Amino acid sequence: MTLSAVIRATRGNFRLDVSFDVADGETLAVLGPNGAGKSTILRCLLGLVPLDTGRIVLGDHVLEDTTNNLYVEPENRRVGAVFQDYLLFRHLSVIDNVAFGLRARGAKKESARLTARAHLERFEVEHLADRRPSQLSGGEAQRVALARALAVDPKVLLLDEPLAALDVTTRRTVRDELSLFLSAFGGPRLIVTHDPADARRLADRVLIVEHGSVVQHGSILDVMRDPATPYVAALFGDDA
Amino acid sequence: MSRRLRSDRPPIGILVLAGLAVVFFALPFAGLLWRAPWSDLVDVVREDAVRRALWLSIQTSVLATLVAIVIGVPLAWVLARVDFPFRNFVRALATLSMVLPPVVGGVALFFSFGRRGLFGQYLYDWFGIRLPFTTAGVVLAQSFVAMPFLVLTVESAFRQFDVRYEDAARSLGARRWYAFRHITIPSIRPAIIAGVVLAWARALGEFGATITFAGNLPGTTQTMPLATYIALESDPGAALILSIVLIVVSFGVLIGLRDRWLGNPHEVTRS
Amino acid sequence: MRIPKPRRLLVVAAIGLLCACSGSPDRTTLNVFAAASLSNAFTDIETVFEVEHPDVDVVLNLAPSSALATQISEGAPAHVFASADEANMNRVADLMVDSATIFATNRLQIVTEAGNPLGIETLADLADPSVLFVTSAVEVPIGRYTAEVLTRAELTVRPVSLEESVKGIVTKVSTGEADAGIVYATDAAAAHPRVTSVNIADEFNVIARYPIAALSTSDAATRFVTFIRSDEGQAILREFGFGSP
Numbered sequence: 001m002t003l004s005a006v007i008r009a010t011r012g013n014f015r016l017d018v019s020f021d022v023a024d025g026e027t028l029a030v031l032g033p034n035g036a037g038k039s040t041i042l043r044c045l046l047g048l049v050p051l052d053t054g055r056i057v058l059g060d061h062v063l064e065d066t067t068n069n070l071y072v073e074p075e076n077r078r079v080g081a082v083f084q085d086y087l088l089f090r091h092l093s094v095i096d097n098v099a100f101g102l103r104a105r106g107a108k109k110e111s112a113r114l115t116a117r118a119h120l121e122r123f124e125v126e127h128l129a130d131r132r133p134s135q136l137s138g139g140e141a142q143r144v145a146l147a148r149a150l151a152v153d154p155k156v157l158l159l160d161e162p163l164a165a166l167d168v169t170t171r172r173t174v175r176d177e178l179s180l181f182l183s184a185f186g187g188p189r190l191i192v193t194h195d196p197a198d199a200r201r202l203a204d205r206v207l208i209v210e211h212g213s214v215v216q217h218g219s220i221l222d223v224m225r226d227p228a229t230p231y232v233a234a235l236f237g238d239d240a
Numbered sequence: 241m242s243r244r245l246r247s248d249r250p251p252i253g254i255l256v257l258a259g260l261a262v263v264f265f266a267l268p269f270a271g272l273l274w275r276a277p278w279s280d281l282v283d284v285v286r287e288d289a290v291r292r293a294l295w296l297s298i299q300t301s302v303l304a305t306l307v308a309i310v311i312g313v314p315l316a317w318v319l320a321r322v323d324f325p326f327r328n329f330v331r332a333l334a335t336l337s338m339v340l341p342p343v344v345g346g347v348a349l350f351f352s353f354g355r356r357g358l359f360g361q362y363l364y365d366w367f368g369i370r371l372p373f374t375t376a377g378v379v380l381a382q383s384f385v386a387m388p389f390l391v392l393t394v395e396s397a398f399r400q401f402d403v404r405y406e407d408a409a410r411s412l413g414a415r416r417w418y419a420f421r422h423i424t425i426p427s428i429r430p431a432i433i434a435g436v437v438l439a440w441a442r443a444l445g446e447f448g449a450t451i452t453f454a455g456n457l458p459g460t461t462q463t464m465p466l467a468t469y470i471a472l473e474s475d476p477g478a479a480l481i482l483s484i485v486l487i488v489v490s491f492g493v494l495i496g497l498r499d500r501w502l503g504n505p506h507e508v509t510r511s
Numbered sequence: 512m513r514i515p516k517p518r519r520l521l522v523v524a525a526i527g528l529l530c531a532c533s534g535s536p537d538r539t540t541l542n543v544f545a546a547a548s549l550s551n552a553f554t555d556i557e558t559v560f561e562v563e564h565p566d567v568d569v570v571l572n573l574a575p576s577s578a579l580a581t582q583i584s585e586g587a588p589a590h591v592f593a594s595a596d597e598a599n600m601n602r603v604a605d606l607m608v609d610s611a612t613i614f615a616t617n618r619l620q621i622v623t624e625a626g627n628p629l630g631i632e633t634l635a636d637l638a639d640p641s642v643l644f645v646t647s648a649v650e651v652p653i654g655r656y657t658a659e660v661l662t663r664a665e666l667t668v669r670p671v672s673l674e675e676s677v678k679g680i681v682t683k684v685s686t687g688e689a690d691a692g693i694v695y696a697t698d699a700a701a702a703h704p705r706v707t708s709v710n711i712a713d714e715f716n717v718i719a720r721y722p723i724a725a726l727s728t729s730d731a732a733t734r735f736v737t738f739i740r741s742d743e744g745q746a747i748l749r750e751f752g753f754g755s756p
Binding site: 043 | 291322402404405409410411412414415416418422426427429
């Protein structure tokens with residue numbers, strides 16, 4: 001299913017005006033300076049920020065359409081997310097974190113835990129099942145966050161600065177692992193990041209956002225060859 | 241080895257001041273325990289009036305706390321999350337009874353919910369409901385003075401709680417109420433417990449508003465604080481015993497307040 | 512040594528404050544503990560007495576007699592105690608300089624909300640369960656006297672509240688919170704027209720006897736007690752409705 005978004009939203013005196021498509025199996029990196037509106041894009045896709053005007057469509061499911069006054073609540077959108085800081089629920093164990101979404105949708109405790117355990121195994125962290133989030137390392141927390149998001153079988157996967165919480169040395173290894181995990185996810189993927197290395201390693205295309213508008217989009221090569229703004233040039237410029 | 245010890249021990253100045261505070265709290269109770277007629281203890285405690293006062297106090301304070309929870313937590317949530325005009329005014333209104341002398345609260349209740357009161361008269365004329373001189377009146381008076389403690393504590397907790405956890409929960413498929421019940425509330429549990437205990441303690445000790453609004457009748461409206469005050473006028477020995485009973489009950493509940501319920505300061509929060 | 516101007520002012524102010532706080536050095540303070548029902552009468556008596564005895568500063572402590580008796584036995588500095596009944600005076604017997612003397616009497620009356628909407632006419636009407644009746648605990652004089660009256664009339668009346676003092680009973684009745692109460696005739700008169708009085712049949716009524724005693728050997732205390740029992744003091748009490756001893 002293709003994710004197709006036309007987003008016009010206001011937050012305070014910040015106006016966001018972007019549109020993009022992401023196809024199945026494709027990873028789009030959203031890059032931009034701080035305050036450009038990248039996280040707001042994710043919040044709009046999740047349904048946490050209502051659109052002023054626009055449309056968000058996933059395959060043939062309309063998630064939001066302002067012209068027809070259509071709005072699907074966040075809990076029904078099947079849009080999965082791994083948040084900055086991971087936001088694992090501190091009062092729940094790792095396995096209960098992963099099982100949370102299933103139980104919220106009505107699954108019984110035991111069956112939810114079984115499914116959760118399977119997902120933990122996929123990410124090779126089932127040995128951490130009974131630990132608390134505060135006891136995990138950055139890399140472990142990211143895997144658990146991924147497992148939690150994927151346990152409810154989302155159709156789209158969003159990642160908000162997935163590597164920002166890690167120190168430089170672990171970042172490279174985790175980035176490589178993330179690349180593998182992402183390619184195993186069949187639907188469209190969207191990564192918000194400020195780090196061009198993430199874009200190069202993980203993304204097929206990039207969307208550059210500055211001050212709430214798209215300044216450039218295309219493949220990494222295209223963008224590198226022909227930067228539209230000084231910011232883009234600086235991003236990919238001094239690069240071996 | 242000794243260097244490590246020195247840096248771990250709290251500064252001596254702080255310890256001295258804290259010690260002063262402990263002494264400040266302990267001395268009045270020491271005086272009470274010293275003057276109490278211990279030989280009369282069993283007789284006084286066995287008295288019907290004492291039993292009734294204690295039972296009434298427990299019933300009313302628990303009910304008042306429940307009222308405070310049921311309408312206080314939603315108010316705390318609204319004050320923390322919803323930006324509406326005159327929010328500061330509403331918050332001040334909700335906490336006013338905490339700052340006023342309880343007697344003033346009692347007088348206010350009297351002239352609004354009394355039989356001839358602004359609202360009380362309709363309650364009485366239309367529904368035959370009378371609040372003064374009833375146990376319900378006691379619960380009302382106690383709720384009125386105790387609720388602000390809960391509202392303030394819980395509002396603060398809601399404010400400090402990172403809403404993004406609720407967002408995460410919703411993205412996983414949880415409806416708002418589910419996320420609130422399973423993510424928000426457990427996360428602010430220490431604050432809720434603290435607020436509930438404070439409100440309960442305040443309700444248990446309520447005197448001024450109760451005696452002014454609800455009246456004083458053994459079994460119906462004479463709570464432990466009232467019984468103690470009345471006893472003080474004629475039989476100080478009994479008043480001392482009643483005080484001790486109230487202290488033992490309150491202390492018993494408070495001492496059960498575990499550290500871990502109030503939040504562990506050594507838990508390192510990882511991002 | 513020249514003290515700078517602002518500091519001088521401060522010193523003068525401090526001395527002045529001290530003088531004001533401690534009262535004039537030639538006035539003796541006389542602490543009079545008096546029953547709540549004596550409030551109005553004793554306030555007048557205080558004024559008259561201080562005019563005639565300018566060297567005495569009367570300080571009134573007005574409260575239910577039971578509370579006063581407790582305060583005195585716990586060491587409160589009272590020089591004179593005027594109680595509404597003999598039982599509470601006896602509680603401080605060992606502190607009295609001379610035996611107590613009765614200086615006034617009072618009768619009881621039923622009071623109702625202004626206008627007597629329920630049409631209460633006799634004691635028996637109070638026994639009606641729908642009537643909200645307030646009194647005080649028996650340790651408080653008015654409570655004891657009320658109980659006596661009701662016993663004499665062979666009536667059982669359940670109160671809805673035991674007020675702390677006779678003033679509390681008047682408040683509950685005058686605001687319409689309670690339907691009826693029994694108070695001293697003097698209080699009923701003082702609260703008129705906010706309350707309506709109903710007489711109690713003589714055969715059931717009791718005479719409240721008010722004793723007074725000096726608790727200190729000071730001259731001021733003796734003079735005060737003498738004043739109370741003098742024609743002048745008695746006249747003031749009569750004005751407010753108190754009976755002769």
